[in-house]
Amino acid sequence: MNTSPLFTLTFLGTSAGMPTRERNVSALAVKTVPGPGWLLVDCGEGTQRQLLRTRLRPRDLAVVCITHAHGDHCYGLPGLLESIGLAGRTEPLTLIAPDAVRQWLQATHALTNARLPYEVRFVDADTWQWQNGPDATLRIERHALLHRVPSHAFRIEVEQTQVHLDAQALGAAGLPPGPAWSALRDGQDVLFDGVPGGRLRSADFTCAQTQRVCAVIGGDNADPALLRTACAGAQLLVHEATFTQAVLDKVGPQWMHSSAQMIAAFAQSVGMPNLILTHLSARHCKPDGLADLRREAAAHYHGGLWIADDLDVFTLDAHGKVGKQTPAGDGGAGLAI
Numbered sequence: 001m002n003t004s005p006l007f008t009l010t011f012l013g014t015s016a017g018m019p020t021r022e023r024n025v026s027a028l029a030v031k032t033v034p035g036p037g038w039l040l041v042d043c044g045e046g047t048q049r050q051l052l053r054t055r056l057r058p059r060d061l062a063v064v065c066i067t068h069a070h071g072d073h074c075y076g077l078p079g080l081l082e083s084i085g086l087a088g089r090t091e092p093l094t095l096i097a098p099d100a101v102r103q104w105l106q107a108t109h110a111l112t113n114a115r116l117p118y119e120v121r122f123v124d125a126d127t128w129q130w131q132n133g134p135d136a137t138l139r140i141e142r143h144a145l146l147h148r149v150p151s152h153a154f155r156i157e158v159e160q161t162q163v164h165l166d167a168q169a170l171g172a173a174g175l176p177p178g179p180a181w182s183a184l185r186d187g188q189d190v191l192f193d194g195v196p197g198g199r200l201r202s203a204d205f206t207c208a209q210t211q212r213v214c215a216v217i218g219g220d221n222a223d224p225a226l227l228r229t230a231c232a233g234a235q236l237l238v239h240e241a242t243f244t245q246a247v248l249d250k251v252g253p254q255w256m257h258s259s260a261q262m263i264a265a266f267a268q269s270v271g272m273p274n275l276i277l278t279h280l281s282a283r284h285c286k287p288d289g290l291a292d293l294r295r296e297a298a299a300h301y302h303g304g305l306w307i308a309d310d311l312d313v314f315t316l317d318a319h320g321k322v323g324k325q326t327p328a329g330d331g332g333a334g335l336a337i
Contacts, residue, residue, distance in 0.1 A: 213235060215238065222257060
């Protein structure tokens, strides 16, 4: 079984509402295997500048998912799309977003005379799927959350089936490596005089192994319990922890965000193996504030717990294990095509 990462997540922005010196506003790049390219979940102002500090290639951007139509989650989209066009992109790009984002983007393009040299395929639906043959699937489901405007989480699931040959059994049967092996791997029976009956059955010499991994990436949300269905069978939850509970109690519920305590308690209740917190209020971005968030979350959740910084890179493998890599750092591939 392949143990290489099926998900690689690069946090391009982890601040709530407005940028700080250390953190940009919301954007998260997700590379899946299998997949058509990498995905971008939210695109706050300055996202394309953050991409310049990574090795992600915009020419490989396949899908943009916008959780909701607040500026810190989408104001970077027109600039990114136009820059990709100026760099020579011609392949279509899928945009999964609320209709308000489509209307705003169309108005922005019209008023600024922007002409993209590629098609943006807008999707306002709760399910989108990419498939590469019968054995490789990427599925994105959208789940409604509670916020001041319609907001969603994206359940991103990949499934990959690999067929392995029993080389030892084929060797014992006397069939030398070659095109016949490939045919057996592809499910075809093979004629071979060296065995009784003169035929080798593919089913006798192959074994199919399926890998399935799922991550849930939430938008702004005041009710984590709405994610219960989305989180069933998932190995990772990425969710906002804008405030500690004490600060949320002080500022009041009108902002409709989650505290670290709220999302940690929910993740524990559904048995979520891994939790990454993001979308932090500026008041929590200093070391003391981060320590408060971590302490509060750890008191209510006992799985793998991280608080994301900008340019942090996390991986998720077929066994549901999350690993943290060296931050993306400066000097990446940028907008080169």
